[in-house]
Amino acid sequence: MKCPACEKDFVKLSPSDEQCSIECRDRWDEIVEQKEADKIAARQKRLEVKNTRKCPYCKENFVKKHNRQKYCSLKCGRNGSKNKWMKKNAAKVKAYKRKYYYAHREEVLAYQREWKLKKDAKEKVESKNRLLEATGDQGELSQKSPTAE
Ligand SMILES: [Zn+2]
Numbered sequence: 001m002k003c004p005a006c007e008k009d010f011v012k013l014s015p016s017d018e019q020c021s022i023e024c025r026d027r028w029d030e031i032v033e034q035k036e037a038d039k040i041a042a043r044q045k046r047l048e049v050k051n052t053r054k055c056p057y058c059k060e061n062f063v064k065k066h067n068r069q070k071y072c073s074l075k076c077g078r079n080g081s082k083n084k085w086m087k088k089n090a091a092k093v094k095a096y097k098r099k100y101y102y103a104h105r106e107e108v109l110a111y112q113r114e115w116k117l118k119k120d121a122k123e124k125v126e127s128k129n130r131l132l133e134a135t136g137d138q139g140e141l142s143q144k145s146p147t148a149e
């Protein structure tokens with residue numbers, strides 16, 4: 001029969017002989033082991049490919065460790081679900097704001113008016129201060145200047 005390790009024909013001396021020599025038997029064991037390891041690695045690889053997900057938050061690929069894992073890390077999961085909530089509830093929040101505005105229109109408008117008045121008053125004071133500063137600097141400058149006369 002043919003030796004599977006060296007692919008040479010040989011004569012079987014006992015029924016358990018599968019290879020032509022002890023060397024070939026050892027070699028064959030190694031080949032079988034290697035094949036087995038390759039098979040396991042290939043299966044692992046297939047499983048990895050099957051279980052590879054893109055993290056919806058950081059867009060990195062990762063191999064999920066359990067079936068329901070969606071994000072690569074706890075951190076991304078936290079940030080991602082927060083984003084999702086915001087996205088999902090954005091319309092709700094907007095609608096709530098609008099509803100609040102119509103329900104409290106007068107209050108909101110009054111508040112806005114008041115806020116604008118305060119802002120205008122503050123700006124007036126600031127521009128006055130700026131004006132004072134500018135003229136103050138000029139006064140000092142002309143006092144120091146020897147080319148006044
Ligand atoms: Zn052989």
Ligand SMILES: [Zn+2]
Binds near residue numbers: 057060072
């Ligand atoms: Zn991530």
